[in-house]
Amino acid sequence: MRDPGISVVICVYTEDRWEDILAAVSSVRAQSYRALQTLLVVDHNAALLDRLARAYREAADVLVLPNAGPRGLSAGRNTGIAASRGEVVAFLDDDAVAERDWLRRFAEGYADPRVMAVGGRTVPVWASGRRPAWFPEEFDWVVGCTYRGLPPGRARVRNVLGGNASFRRTAFEAAGGFATGIGRDGDRRPLGCEETELCIRLTRARPGAVLLIDDRAVIHHRVPAARERFAYFRARVWAEGLSKALVARSVGAGEGLASERRYTTRVLPAGVARGLRDALLARPGGAGRAGAIVAGVLTAAGGYAVGSARARRGPAAFRVERIEGDAHV
Template sequence: MIDRHLHRSFSVVVCAYTEERWEDILAAVDSVRGQSMPATETLLVVDHNEALRARLLARYASLSPADGGEVRVLANAGPRGLSAGRNTGIAVARGEFVAFLDDDAVAEPDWLRYLAAGYGDPRVMAVGGRTLPFWVSGGRPDWFPEEFDWVVGCTYRGLPPGKVRVRNVLGGNASFRRTAFDAAGGFATGIGRGGDRRPLGCEETELCIRLGRALPRAVLLIDDRAVIRHKVPTARARFGYFRERAYAEGLSKALVARSVGAGKGLESERRYATRVLPAGVARALRDMVRGRGRRRGGAARAGAIVAGVLTTTAGYLVGSARVRRGPVTFASGPITPADAPVRV
């Protein structure tokens, strides 16, 4: 049960980049403004798209901050990409805590309240939540394994349930103490999604590992009661995207391992690969034998898990070869409006 009298000062950062997601962006902001524990402000950071920024400025210019908090529309002050956009929001955030919500997701009404409840212990530096997929096409494809829900930005099967300590939170549904960025710096550009179309990731993993090094006593939590629902368009429910995203994840993991070392950088991934995925294949094959309901896709799910592992591994090997050819550097230290982006 959460304390209904609890209130902490939260700035919520939503990064946007395309007018194609106009309705999704508005829904994301509405879900923040409808929280049972209101946010201090919503920071809409627009990634090098002046037409979208002007449209959002006009949309929220006359909005009263009295009901649901202020909405501020900002331009990404750094290079194109999600990491620099988030750093822009962090740099100007006025809240004691900074939360992040994807621009194509909506938060449940108690999302912020559950995140806030995790900060009772001063050692807690980050709290994340649970991200559920909303399949636009009408439901999860039979072949799509829950163990690979990270492909579509959602909580995947294999993460421990409840309120648990973790190595890293997941970036689309996460919060940090503002002081965490003073200690460890911000999100590193060059790891996550940038100006190209390749669906890279792992920027929050690298940051969380770096935070643990800067503050060895830091605690990072996931509370699966802090729920958001993430839109999965039809294009991302296809095997082609599944394969592309898995390959990009391998490339990203190579950069993380180069930055923080393979020990920490791949610690959780080893358990996932040696325990969670084999159990997923066995479950899918059992479903194939039983052949009822969603079990009808058992053989395809088993094949998708194997394909996902092989494709991710290939990306990691290619990425490792690339980073060996040149240095990868990460800036650290406090973020200010003048130096918000942390570059790779």
């Protein structure tokens, strides 16, 4: 099978990340597997849109465009998908840089025609220079990174993680785009799970679809100082519980929570045990990590309970859009 053409979508929203955005684009342009194009989708920020348009006005491989939908990451991604030309559409966070073979590893995954999505490994780059001693690796998803508990190597999964992921264009034709109303809205609403909901919808629409992660497709994701604090940890975990309630309402608790059950009953207890063992051995942060895991579970459960109650009282808070755009190459 021929190598697929890949478009890369980077959703941006604030000038505070200007240098990060430039670094993200540069990392795409330096790939060993050349991208067809990089699409910078600006989320309702006219000043940033104008600044980026001027910065890349002579770059034939970079397209700057405004989010055509409601404010938020999901609508921004849908805008990028509709404007892209690639047979495969990849997504990169605006505060991350990709290693040189990132797109090559994605392309290799699509040699199998059953594969509809390929994700990669996201490594945290802590603002303080090192992981906070109390912060458990099992909760690295809180800062948008690959967490302990995911399978190593190239493995089949229920869903990929949105900041380091790719999909065949036909996946969106089969299942629609990212659901609006469920994902992030800049720094205002730390919800998530939009890629989980999409992936479950995709495998329902295409029962034979294969979704993979490949830990050789690596990006490095910056974690600002504010997200190294327990207050952010708690807020993000609470929001994840709310998000999971929305997903469970949309696709059913069986599919919506299948991976989470294994994570909660196997991965997290093992993490608590490691933390307590480290505490007994007087290793730094052991008790803090064990306590953070327990607090995280209880907080997420509280968010899920509140989200479920809200869902029962009103209509669905999100909407799935069909993707319409240019014909792919």
